[in-house]
Amino acid sequence: MKMDFRSLANTKISSLTPYQPGKPVEELERELGITSSIKLASNENPLGPSPQALLAAQQALPHMHIYPDGACFELKQALSHFLSVKPEQLTIGNGSENVLELIVKAYLDPASNAVLSQYAFLTIQILVQSYGNIKMVPAREWGHDIDKMIAAIDDQTRLLFLVNPNNPTGTYTNENDFKRLMQSVPSHVLVIVDEAYSEYIAKTDYPDALKYLSEYPNLVITRTFSKIYGLAALRLGYAVSSPDIADILNRARLPFNVNTLASRAACAALMDHAHVKKSVQLNHQGMRQLEEGLQKMQLNYIPSIGNFITIDVENGAAVYQKLLHEGVIVRPLTAYSMPKHIRVTIGTAEQNERFLAALQKVCDTSSAKMKATESLWRHDH
């Protein structure tokens, strides 16, 4: 008899829609037989890693036969100093998605739920569905509706996720809303603030969630080395929380989840303030460049404080495909039920220029086609 291994699986898992990552440059070039394409699809740092991080990883290479330090002693020391928290408050993961999974795995079960905003980072939706249930709250102007999120909490709620700023919308929750949220959430519900882009942010009303840790032991902050630190391939992220929560997360963690190259590179990256500063400046200039270009084309976009911008192009999937043929990889947002939008990572000035030119070309042809079909339609009717 033939076994149906799909139906044997845990239904929470078999019903998942897999996450669609940004298309790798190599894959596009293989498929279309083109060269020198650019990827602006995964919010990576266009400057790459700090040269010091690169050196630290290279120096660790000859020792790759030795298991990593499962306790991440050095990195915890460095982070504890950098963030002014105790090492016992830290949980280190294989990317922050790993840390997010530890949280969900430790605190959610099939009977409980997590409150999440519409358009919130898809990885979190997938994680919550894998272990428990989503209590989805409709977005407000593409961002998190804090009052509705507070109202959505019920007896079965264990977690509430605040993605700040949110990916893919670039929207953020300001300090007043954040304070109101923390004051209103019952103390047994964990509030997880995903701060993957916090290092980029210059807004004075953007809350520094770390400041609230001593007052709210139910607060958990997650951050990553994948974005501004340019170490996405090495996989490193962390959570800061009360020591009790960190103790639980570290029990849920597998012994060698963080590799030596990643932790060495991360320690060095953390110290290279000049590289971080340069990355922030490049991002701000690039954001202005893209906004001006989009305004000239009369395209609407969602104002973003991250290192990416989400643009209304009428037909996201079609524009995405056409941009691929121009050698520019962006992100369609159909998986978020945002069929009109594409998300674009801020690149170098040159990459931004290339994207704008490609978008102009692609939009010209589609509006020309639209006009052609319109006139056809008029003739027909």
Ligand SMILES: *Cc1c(COP(=O)(O)O)cnc(C)c1O
């Ligand atoms: C990119 C991103 C992450 C980072 O994931 P890693 O696993 O650390 O690479 C986490 N949260 C959000 C909202 C992101 O956009």
